Amino acid sequence: MKVIKFGGSSLASAAQLEKVFQIVKADKDRRFVVVSAPGKRHEDDTKVTDALIKYYKAYIAEKNVADIQNWIIDRYRGIIDDLSLGQGILERISKSIIDLASLPIEGNAFLYDTFLAAGEDNNAKLIAEYFKKNGLPARYIHPQEAGLFVTSEPGKARTLPSSYDKLEELRNCDEVLVIPGFFGVTTEGQICTFSRGGSDITGSIIAAGVKADLYENFTDVDGIFAAHPGVVKKPHSISELTYKEMRELAYAGFSVLHDEALIPAYRGKIPLVIKNTNNPDHPGTKIVLKHTGATIPVVGIAGDDDFVSINISKYLMNREVGFGRKVLQILEELNIRWEHIPTGIDDMSIVLRARELTPIKEQEIISQLTRHLEVDEVEIERDLSIIMIVGENMKSHIGVMAKAAEAFSKHHINLEMISQGSSEVSVMFVIKTEQEKAAVRALYDSFFNS
Template sequence: MKVVKFGGSSLASATQLQKVLNIVKSDKERRFVVVSAPGKRDGSDMKVTDALIRYYRDYLAGNDLAPHQQWIIQRYSDIVTELGLKASVLERISKNILSLASLPIDDNEFLYDSFLAAGEDNNARLIAAFFSQNGLPARYIHPKEAGLLVSSEPGNARILPSSYDKIEELNNSEEVLVIPGFFGVTRDGQICTFSRGGSDITGSIIAAGVKADIYENFTDVDGIFAAHPGIVHKPHSISELTYREMRELAYAGFTVLHDEALLPAYRGKIPLVIKNTNNPDHPGTRIVHQHSSEHLPVVGIAGDAGFVSINMSKYLMNREIGFGRKVLQILEELNIGWEHMPTGIDDLSIILRERELTPIKEEEILRQLLQKAEVDHAEIEHDLSIIMIVGEKMKSRIGVTATATKALSENKINIQMMSQGSSEVSIMFVVNKEQEKAAIRALYRAFFEPKTEK
């Protein structure tokens, strides 16, 4: 039994939806279909979700809403017309889009979520009708009916553990169930979305709830590559990853899969497969708990910009009981989250996302480090990138770090910091942002390109 999720690019047009129908029809085990909102048809197009955001903003501002409403409805109308669906399908979608402008604004913390969720919700209705009209018994099911109860955290909903018993009951359906992704319903009946990209999360939750054998995530690429194709020309394709490896790569910039989506499937011990809607016969990338065969020590290299480092030094820091607590308490009181903490005997650095800081917070951090933690020196370094080399086999292979540092050195890339966790699944290098791409290319050549004899 399979749960299948299709991303926005897979659902952008009637042509793409015909591919989706063929994929679902080709395997009777594909019984649950989770869908995103329609994505871009071409580079100049707009995603339906982005159009809904504009609609929401002008609704709050009291501006003319007709252009937004007409564009969104026309977007669905084009698909309905090309697929030859019944007029009643579009009538219901139109009514739903227009009704958003009647939702209360004041004291409505779920208003934005209600607007955003309309993209997925209406697309699921359309796709269920398309399936049924083409000989595939299918039924649209709202997340409330499906049992997707979530916490009351607008824009950051979390599934409630009690939901899984209700979701398991979906197994009793003999039809293909089409479920809108990206949102659930609170106990009070409010629409509440997962974080952006959250249709992946919905698919993972459904897969865990129905105890699927496989969760297939269809997108517009042939699985996952060992490095970003925009940085490395035709990078090596990864056939298999472990969940821990995927988590590290997703954190460090791999955007094929929403990283939060891994958790429900991981806990449910369900293999996840990334596949291509436009090339469904390609095996894609399989994400599992343990590798099924021998693999390279490094499976992937990822990089991400937008980091800063708070650097501090204090003589005999290592002998001062409670020093780390004092530093972290300063960040906690300023509501700042951190990512990594490389240390030395008398030095400590805290790496965090640039978005966590403001000029005022920076000044306050430095002031409190000097006054409360009594450091000898403190500074904040900007424009940093992290590069991760990832692979569970690294821990049993001697020389991985040496190979990496040699490659960076030979390409004149300065390593600001490096760190390896106790699990030894990844090694992190911090470099200046302008050297990020060069660092990824150098590491890729070192680990994936065959050495030629001179």
């Protein structure tokens, strides 16, 4: 039994939907199909989700929304006409889009989520209709009917544990179930979305709920590469990753899979494979709990930018009980999330995403550190990137760090900080952003081309 999810680029046009149909039809075990909203047909196109955001903004601003309504409906009409599906499904989708502009604005915390979810929801209706017309027994099912209930947290919904018992009952359905991704329903019946890109999350939740043998995530690439193809020319594809390795790579910039999507499948011990809708015969990249065979020490190299570091120095810091807690309490009170904390005996650095540090918060941090904690020095270092080498097998190989350091030295790349967790799944290097691409290339050459 398989759960299969298709991203927006796989569902952008009638031609893409024909590929999707053939993929689902080719394997009778593909019983649950999770879909995104239609994505871009070409580089200059607009995603349906982005159009729905524009629709929402116009509606709450009490502007005329007729043009944007028509654009969204015409987008679905084009696919429906090309697939010769008839007017019934178009009328159903049109009514759903137009009815959004009758929802209450005041006091409606879930209005934005309801607008956004319409892209996936209407696409699922269309795809189920297309499958049925072509002889594949299929049925659209709303997350509420499926039993996907979530917390009342607009834009960041979390699955309620009780959902999994209800979702397991879907195993008894005879049809192929087409399920809209990206959102669930609260116990009060409100539409509530996961974070952006959350169709991956829906697929993972469904896979865990029905206890699938495999979760197939179809995108527009042949799996996951050892480095970003935009940085390294023709990097080799990775055939197998563990969940821990994928989590590290997703955190550090690999955007093929939403990192939160790993959690339900990981906990449900469901293997996951990332494949290409446009090249379905390619084996893709499989994500498993443990490697099934021998593997190289470093499986992937990732880089991400837009980090800052709060660098703190205080003589005899290590002898001051509770100093670290007091520093982190300052961040907590300002609602700031930290990423990494490399330390020395008299200094510590707190690495943050730059978006966490507003000018007001920055001044408050400096003020509290100097006045209340009496630090000797504090500075904010900007324009930083993190580079990560990832591989669960690193811990059993000697010389990985030496090889990385040699690569940096050879290419004149200065290291600001180094950090490694106790699991030894990854090593993180902090460097200046201007050297990020050069660092990724240097590491790739050292670990893969040599």
